[in-house]
Amino acid sequence: MKTFSRLWHGELALQNAFWNWAVLGGLMVNVVTSALFLLLIMADKPVLALLVGYGLSLPYNIIVAAGVWRSAEQFQGQRRRAELAKFTVVIWMILLSVT
Numbered sequence: 001m002k003t004f005s006r007l008w009h010g011e012l013a014l015q016n017a018f019w020n021w022a023v024l025g026g027l028m029v030n031v032v033t034s035a036l037f038l039l040l041i042m043a044d045k046p047v048l049a050l051l052v053g054y055g056l057s058l059p060y061n062i063i064v065a066a067g068v069w070r071s072a073e074q075f076q077g078q079r080r081r082a083e084l085a086k087f088t089v090v091i092w093m094i095l096l097s098v099t
Contacts, residue, residue: 008063010070014085017071021064022089030096033057054097061093 006012007021037053040046068089072082 004063007067008070010067010072010074012067012071014068014071014075014077014082017064017068018085018089022068022092026061026064026092026096029060030057058097061097065089065093 003012007017010017012021033053033056037049040049040052069086072086075082075085
């Protein structure tokens with residue numbers, strides 16, 4: 001939980017926040033919640049499907065996008081890399097959230 005708090009505050013290295021939390025973590029969270037969503041839809045539980053499908057993945061996506069954004073603001077390397085990370089994480093999280 002402490003690492004998640006550090007992510008939220010932008011205290012993680014940009015490459016860690018981006019690759020581990022946004023790309024890998026985002027993919028895992030969204031694949032799992034999408035699978036659960038589909039299983040609940042097939043079980044004729046649409047309200048629960050929406051709660052699980054979006055109620056779990058959307059907050060994760062928002063927190064991670066904010067964390068990567070904040071880590072990019074702290075990044076000491078090339079500004080171009082930080083700006084690219086910010087742009088990419090927003091697009092990535094939108095794509096994961098709507099699919």
